[in-house]
Amino acid sequence: MYKDIIFAWVLVVTFAVPNLAGAQARLPERLAPDQPPAIVLAGRAVDTPFPDDSLARIQWAIDRGVDIVPISVQLTGDGHHIVMYDATLTRTTNVRDVYRSGAPRRDPGDTVARWHLVSDYTLEEIGRLRLLDPQGGDHPVPTLEEALDLIDGRALALLSVQGFDIESLTLQLEQQSTENLLLFNEGDLEKLRGISAATGIGVWSTVTEAQNPKMALQRLSDRFGSYLKVVEVEHDQLTQDFVTRADQLGVRLSHRGIGYEDAALSRGNTKPWQDALGGPARIFVTKYPDSILRLMGR
Secondary structure, eight states, X not given: OHHHHHHHHHHHHHHHSTTGGGSOSOHHHHTSXXXXXXXXXXXXXXXXXXXXXXXXXXXXXXXXXXXEXXXXXXXXXXXXXXXXXXXXXXXXXXXXXXXXTOOTTSOTXXXXXXXXXXXXXXXXXXXXXXXXXXXXXXXXXXXXXXXXXXXXXXXXXXXXXXXOOHHHHHHHHHTSOOTTEEEEOSSOHHXXXXXXXXXXXXXXXXXXTOSSHHHHHHHHHHHHGGGEEEEEEOGGGOOHHHHHHXXXXXXXXXXXXXXXXXXXXXXXXXXXXXXXXXXXXXXXXXXXXXXXXXXXXX
């Protein structure tokens, strides 16, 4: 009964302010507890027809009212940052066709040359590539600057820093508007703390793999302090004890729905998502943003 009431309230508020998620609001206000749910586009969304890492995919998400758009960053061999989830260019681009002998800076006989590491290519060389698109679209690999300029003022951005250098990324971000930006790196938390401290940008982290989520949350708080803004959790980790501690720390909770809830949705079962939307989290990660937005009445 309680969840039904909360879910109904969510729908009423969302209908009443359909453009609130349209990101004119700044990050602190948008993630405040009294705001409508925020939808996050998962890394490999099912709904979108556009390739990963493309500006067209970002535009698609913004047009549909997605509140938080993740972009992943890799560092090129000449010190530029591009939007790319993988450390190699092979899965998402036509690099094997353009550079048949491998990375130009390596000897053709070098096995690593055919790995096509992002760090082995200059920005100019990457500019010759196109993202793979089964529909035949022409999508160059975007720079970080291009992606942030596209998102700026229209959505919140979650910057997943994969391959990066603290000094060069700090210099890059000094040239951009970062008030609606959060940083994420699951593997190297010390490096993440370094870039957060250098830029003043808040941190999004996760406890989804933790056996003791509350303890993991406390460790993240001890590490990042006031920079810790959002923590991602699974549906079975949202115990009252955990939620209470997150609230005490001023940390917003992001419900990772790409496993349990999205799997049910793919079979036509919307109840797990309805339960999630009526729960304590106010941020939701999904591979089906169109479906969840429709479910919310947006």
